[in-house]
Amino acid sequence: MKSVPLTPGLYDYVVAQAEPPTPVQEKLIARTHALGGPAEMQIPHEQGVLLTLLAKLTGARRIVEVGTFTGYSTLALAEGLVPGGQVLTCDISTDWTAIAQQAWEDAGVRDRIELRIAPALDTLRALPAEPLIDLVFLDADKPGYRAYWDELVPRVRPGGLLLADNVLYGGAAADADAQGNGLAIREFNTHVRADDRVESVLLPIADGLTVARKR
Template sequence: MSRQPDEVKTVPLTPEVYGYLVAQAEPQSPVQRRLVERTRALGGPAEMQIPHEQGVLLTLLARLTGARRIVEVGTFTGYSTLALAAGLAPGGQVLTCDVSPEWTAIAQEAWKEAGVADRIELKLAPALETLRALPAEPVIDLVFLDADKTGYQSYWEELVPRVRPGGLLLADNVLYGGEAADPGAKGNGLAIREFNARVRADDRVESVLLPVADGLTVARKR
């Protein structure tokens, strides 16, 4: 059946299609499975954990860029941090920012169990304070934003100048359940809509918004 050029080509993710999609990714490690189980036990906050296929993508992107310096804003229980650390080049380091000792304690146990704790530096402080204290030189290879949505633009402005040419900036939840597409969006949906407009207008990067999980922006520093 032929398709029109402007027709939606994204395949609807039924449970069957999604199960097939996940099956095409590298399988979860025992550490990842245990971390998912511990996170689910938290109840409602567990929805903040990225899905496994997104973690596989983070690892792959870190490897493709040869990343040695990664900055993550928003640690939660550390699944994404674990994925990023797995993709580091030898001698590389992930700096991850959060404000929750409770959630990051779970993360630290998983990192230790996976044997990557020595590759991860956790900063428990408001992320803007941590980012503003970083050297101004453009030496960061990869950034992953997955924190408070109203802070995305501020984090972006601190990080873009510190990313090397050719480095990547990734931002999660940029569809925000579809709310970002609504001109009448409010709250977090509006914050993400405004962030997306800022990224799209930023001539320091080239970017694309992908329908991965709740939306993932991939931007390359020019």
């Protein structure tokens, strides 16, 4: 096996190879951590750097995100947009997204982001067929992933990307006896692998990230 165990020291080294957080990002990280337990839902900084890079590599003009939380991933995606681009982000919490909106304002990207507070599936089903989406990021309720995926794949342009977070779910995705969210992710991963509309790979970054390209 050509892999390296990720010790705390090695992880620190990996993080040090990414662009450092901006002052706005540092403030958002601190404010999110102050929430206590829910803070675990925030993506790590190095994953945010990857989101920005992927948005830039795809020349993304239209991004759809399912799951905003306190807006760290939204901010990262907005930073990678081409001029005039837009991120549509979906959530149901006004408390957590209030934190997000302040961070977006501080970063000067608020005008690039449209926040919709509503059940995400309703928002996705109401999306028009055009313009096509360049990049998708799923990071919301795990049982909903498959339904979100199936609504979004037809709306993504050929060559566009679909990203799904937490696809290892702490290792539970590899457990044949997984239950709850772990089982939902395991079934979602099987669905993605069987989907001939895309080509995909699961990367062991953070809690697992699926990267899929629309054929």
